[in-house]
Amino acid sequence: MLSFFKKNTFTILYTFFLGLMPLLASSSLSYWIITHEQEVHHFSTQAWCIAFLLACFSMAFALTPTTFIALLSGYFLAWKALVPLALSYWIASYLGYKIAQLIDGGKFLNILSEKPKVKQILENLQKDEFKIILLARLSPVLPFAVTNVLFSFSGTKLKNFLSAGFIGMLPRTILSVWLGTQAQEIRKLIEHPSEGSIAQFFILGLIIFSMLGLGYFIKKAVKFD
Template identity: 25%
Template sequence: MSADASTGAIRRRLAVLVALLVAGVGVLVFAPWKNWLLTGLEAARGLGPLGALAFVLVYALASVLVLPGSLLTLAAGFTWGLGWGTLVAWVAANVASNLSFAVGRFLARGWVSERTREMPRFAAIDRAIAGSGLRLVLLLRLSPLVPFNLLNYALAITQVRFRDYAAGSALGMLPGTLLYVYLGSSLQSLAALAAGSTPSGGTAQHALFWIGLVATVLSVVVVTRSARRELDQRLEREPDDDE
């Protein structure tokens, strides 16, 4: 494939990703998606395993379109209770995050690779993220400051290995999933879910917030130190300009 053809393919993929994100924003702002969700939940409650499977598929689609995942996790708690709700929501979140990662990697990674050839500092950060993959993904998933769906795409455009991404996500999403499912199981009605009037998580919610805040700081430290090391190694490999 020629360079021009390759560049054209990369741009077309990037355009598809942008279209997906715009579609997600359109649904979020203009479509009655909460009403659709409530109708679907009413149906899912009576379908047993098929209802859970449908929920996983809806969760995955919502993630690709960057729709809020927290509401769906609350819905799992309301629909299936704490035990089964946690399992269904955790499986759904993992399927959703991995699918979004695959979509982002396929559609946007080529464009990012082209940009990093001209930006040594970004290239160093890119390699640093890959080198600290599992640890960094775990820390970022624990962080309350990084939106779930945006993180899927943000990590997809880096060099992080899929196995590190999947394992770090699976572990890091579990505490938040458990808390949101618990809150959802405490709701009295679907109307309360639609209105966003969720009960307070009390001590557990505060603890998760502070743990996530520490994880955010640690993730920044990990990336910064690793990127600085990568830059130093790059400079050592490059010949001096005077030679």
């Protein structure tokens, strides 16, 4: 175990960084948006294009949570935000996957594969990887950037990762944009993003469905003939 951590120190630290950064960066961005709300309301089309381009990188590097970006987009742009937002998610997914691939270079997967039982579990999981990716993306509690890294490290096929991930993100994206359109004040939206029984019920449903589905496929993968 100690040898595993030594060989993957940078990889593990990078994953930890991705899990921590959204809290720090979103707090700073929230303050700026609250104090410059009127300026954002008057953004030009070009300014919004730049904002979504920056969001691609900020989400890929875990500087801003995807739900946070969707809420703000819905608040300022309403349903017009859905297409550029979905495209931004797709690009951020690709960047996160490729960056993790460059950092790790396959070492993480190779070390895990040295153990026969672990290798068998990984191979079993890969048989259902499309469904697993879709379920992971459905859950609002699984960090976007961290799952990008984990799927990249585990050798997930890029085609499955992008297509299943895109489909899985749609329900929570639509919900977040809708919540943004319903908000009356930007501060209230940021501080209480999922206020309301309908939103909470839907979020809870996504979490339960995702966790049950992932639990089923993990249980299935660890069973050996």
